[in-house]
Amino acid sequence: MNWNPITLRQLKRFRSIRRGYYSLWIFGIMMFLAFSAEMWVNSRALMVYYSGQWYFPTYGDMIPGTVFGLDYSYETNYRELQKKFEKEKAGNWVLLPIAPYNAFETDLDATHFPPHPPSLEARHYLGTDSIGRDLLARLVYGFRVCILFSLMLLVINFSIGITVGCLMGYWGGAFDLIFQRVIEIWSSIPFLYVIMIISSMVVPNLTMLVLISVFFGWMGLTWYMRTLTYKEKARTYVLAAKALGAGNTRIILKHILPNSLSLIITFVPFSVAGGISSLTALDYLGFGLPAPTPSWGELLQQGTNNLHAPWIISSTVIALVVVLVTITFIGEAVREAFDPKMHTIFE
């Protein structure tokens, strides 16, 4: 593949901005860990060796307890199984993930009421939330939900924003005028407020919440795309392409869009950060995803309601700060690399 020399230069400049480059690595690792979370935060064992046979319960169907010689047919409790095998010393063993809890099970302690403080012994490294679910598991799987939400939002918002903005700029005229008004009205609506109104009527799932957010948030990129297309359209290479007989579709797809790409990219990190914060805010208020879904906003709410359990708030806020700050650093670096405003410095 032939890389455009300008793109190469932009990538090189991005690499040279240390803060953003390292942030990208950190964020990439976090994404990888979150999407492979079953391997290290899960109630299912990674590997079970039982009477000469290997089992890998992590991905795939649940394995009933009867398979391992237990007296129940619901899903095996691998933590119990591990203890049992250790006691029996029959050569069977269980390899548990580092944090052997999933995001939904409540681990109740007979002597104390949840929330339980962090404990290495119970392997609740960050403690539990107020109904005894493992905080680390909630955080990790909550991050996954957050990122999925943001990425879905990003893709749909950008597709609509770019298409509409491009057409407004390219066609101009009545289409432009009508959509200008529409966007004006749309963007004056207090976005979070209306989403709250809607989700107070219907309890949305992830896809629906994305669609509702898209419905009120697609305008972000449209203005920029519109002006950008206006600018590009007037440039000579577009005229040249037209003179050579290129059709509208070809001009937009092959000429205008690739040339606006570097501006679009600078909006990506900020859009991801925006998605994360708005989902967190909605969940915090109780208008986001339905109850058992692990979510950071819900953890924040639990934390502010349980001030005697500061570990809930600590872990959640630290996670949020790390994620949002790395994304912002990436965003600043991308902006500087792709859309440089070279500052003339007074000497």
Place this chain on the structure above:
Amino acid sequence: MTAYFIRRLLLIIPTFLGITLLVFIITRFVPGGPVEKILAEARQMKMGHVSHGSANTPAQTSPLSPSQIEELKKFYGFDKPVLVSYWEWLKKIMVLDLGYSTRYYDPVWDIIRDKLPVSIYYGFATTVLTYLICIPLGIFKAIRHKTMMDSATSVVVLVGYALPGFIVAIVLFVWPAAQWDWFPLGGFMSNDFEDLPFWSQVWDLLHHSILPLIAYLVGSFATMTFLMKNTLMDNLAADYVRTALSKGLSFRQAVFRHAFRNSIIPLATHFGNNITLFLTGSFLIEKVFNIDGLGLLGFDSLVERDYPIVLGVLVISSILGLLGNILSDLCVALVDPRVSFE
């Protein structure tokens, strides 16, 4: 110029109609038809939210009573088509009648008026503080570009930029207020406020508002500071500053008499947006600190499905938002003689 602003003011009307019609239709979107269905829906919605917490709101313990449903139905005219009931609602709005709260049976306007001072206090204080802090900091960073202090403040400002205000609010609420007990746990003033001597009242108010104000500030802070810094740097490198210097002006004079004036123009474009800060976007922080302002009112009425208040808050915040945009343009025109909206 005047013609332009009159045109802009007139354009508020269709935009306002658009916003309210849209939200009106949305609130009417409750799965329509028989009252039973609405009731069932309301109950189901509540079930979904109970487990989300915030069990302190009374709506979640007491389901909507039939009389309330009846009230709602009458208010929206569910039996009539959307546009007809919208028109009826609009006719009342035009004489500033926002209807009655379905929860308190008080006029919506009275309820909103009670909460306004709190929101205005915070909006005003935030605006003033933002400008007071960001402009000097921006100037400082521009003049000391690429020094230690510049990079250090950049990181701080960027971190503030990355975090939404309500997250900062939660952090402040949990540690300085709850864990360390330095500040009161939310609220706007103490209960015995009336009985305190004057200076204690002032202190009480300040004591309650320091943390929320920090949270409010964090958001607008970064953008403003960088805007100030970057434009000032551009202006400092411009020829007219060099000319001024070569004519014998001191650097200080060149910065403050010439470059500075041109650098506040972009800041002026943000000025009107502060008006929206008085209301929208603040309900998260008001919720965290339990400040009894308009934001919290709007939120609570949403939870309690008090739609007349919901719509009332929306009316006020959207009008203010639209006025804010115009105000921004006006500010630009005032500071920048080159701008003419013709």
